[in-house]
Amino acid sequence: MTYEVYALKYAHHARRRAENFIGGDAHDGPMPLDYFVWLIRGDGREIVVDTGFSSAMAAKRQRDHIRCPTEALRALGCDAATVKDVVITHLHYDHVGNFDLFPAATLHLQDLEMHYATGRHMGEERHRYAYEVEEVVGMVRRAYAGRVRFHNGEGEVASGVTVHLIGGHTMGLQVVRVKTRRGWVVLASDASHFYANMEDIRPFPIVYSVADMVEGYRKLLALADSPAHLIPGHDPLVLERYPAPSKELKGIAVRLD
Numbered sequence: 001m002t003y004e005v006y007a008l009k010y011a012h013h014a015r016r017r018a019e020n021f022i023g024g025d026a027h028d029g030p031m032p033l034d035y036f037v038w039l040i041r042g043d044g045r046e047i048v049v050d051t052g053f054s055s056a057m058a059a060k061r062q063r064d065h066i067r068c069p070t071e072a073l074r075a076l077g078c079d080a081a082t083v084k085d086v087v088i089t090h091l092h093y094d095h096v097g098n099f100d101l102f103p104a105a106t107l108h109l110q111d112l113e114m115h116y117a118t119g120r121h122m123g124e125e126r127h128r129y130a131y132e133v134e135e136v137v138g139m140v141r142r143a144y145a146g147r148v149r150f151h152n153g154e155g156e157v158a159s160g161v162t163v164h165l166i167g168g169h170t171m172g173l174q175v176v177r178v179k180t181r182r183g184w185v186v187l188a189s190d191a192s193h194f195y196a197n198m199e200d201i202r203p204f205p206i207v208y209s210v211a212d213m214v215e216g217y218r219k220l221l222a223l224a225d226s227p228a229h230l231i232p233g234h235d236p237l238v239l240e241r242y243p244a245p246s247k248e249l250k251g252i253a254v255r256l257d
Helices: 055-061 069-075 111-117 133-144 195-199 210-223 237-241
Strands: 004-013 033-042 045-049 085-087 106-110 148-151 155-158 161-165 174-180 183-189 230-232 253-255
Touching (some): 004 174, 033 069, 033 174, 033 237, 045 155, 085 155, 106 111, 106 133, 111 133, 111 148, 174 210, 195 210, 237 253
Parallel strands (some): 045 085, 085 106
Antiparallel strands (some): 004 033, 033 045
């Protein structure tokens, strides 16, 4: 069984190179972030990876909100209201907002991420500032309702779709490995924001553990069939390196498989 995999852009943020690497960058210049959610489709099912953030959160965080992620999914024929499985790579605001728009879904999350987001480290601003307390509380409520499936390291979402604990960026960051027609593709999420983070081994500065982040680059390479099978979490180059599924979706979605 192989799957189709799509990256869908929903927001943008102007940023400089020096902000994207620990220690800055001697050749500073524009290096913006794109924000994505991902759709995995095959075997009669649809799996969404991350749920993005709302226009209200964009205003709060001073980001450019282009569209609701559910609108981008709808353009590919995916109805958020009927999706049965959503992988939450981690609980930062730009990956878990809008989860309430997926009422039928079981949410897949690492044990360590819930531990981190509700534990002692959240008493420190440098750890908590990328989290939104109401979204974390909402995830706790979802867990109490029996709608969160927790994973401890490696876990299977479906045959040919697995999650893997990487850590680094947060304590419980997970990535998604997908069997596609071109081999094993890995949705790295924030294990590597940009291609340059993992290719040059230059970590992104929002980090729980630098050691785990760097080790994570090695894990990503081991999970993917090649470096060309690794998809970073925020790099605008993703939209340039992969084809749009249609002319109408150019600049919105690309097919990664």
